[in-house]
Amino acid sequence: NAGVTQTPKFQVLKTGQSMTLQCAQDMNHNSMYWYRQDPGMGLRLIYYSASEGTTDKGEVPNGYNVSRLNKREFSLRLESAAPSQTSVYFCASSEGAVGYTFGSGTRLTVV
């Protein structure tokens, strides 16, 4: 099925460990996004990529890095995980303001 695929679905990290969240879309969208969702706070934008080869910071970029590997793939890296990064992470893609599609999320716990 067409859509946005995220891996892994669940992850537990120790403080200070690093990891990369993977995201791939097969809808030929130019724009891709990483959001985090915390209880009672809705989704907040971490980073986005308006097109292949470009990335920009969103509302909460500290502690994260991203790579737009190609048009399909957009990864999010935590270099040194902190308990404050415990959250559910969502990847999404769109064609501008149209066709917004979300992945099913990665539930990350940092202990």
Added chain:
Amino acid sequence: KQEVTQIPAALSVPEGENLVLNCSFTDSAIYNLQWFRQDPGKGLTSLLLIQSSQREQTSGRLNASLDKSSGRSTLYIAASQPGDSATYLCAVYPDSWGKLQFGAGTQVVVTP
């Protein structure tokens, strides 16, 4: 800074009742507004997109209105069903690039 608020945070209604979900935003200079549904443990599913030139959008039992001047959008769900139980989120587009600013959502429970 744009603030998006959804009130109430949660509500419970009996099956068959109409649902009215509210979304307010502080900066009326938005591009589009979109309503999403989120089921527990799942991603977000787009329900309705209201473009900047529109005042409402309809799909089946769902109707969403947008009043940019007053900074409000309302999602109506007619004749609610237990399958409508989910969290509903509204999000505004500050520009045409697709970055979204979300409200915290309204958790809806429809009891049989």
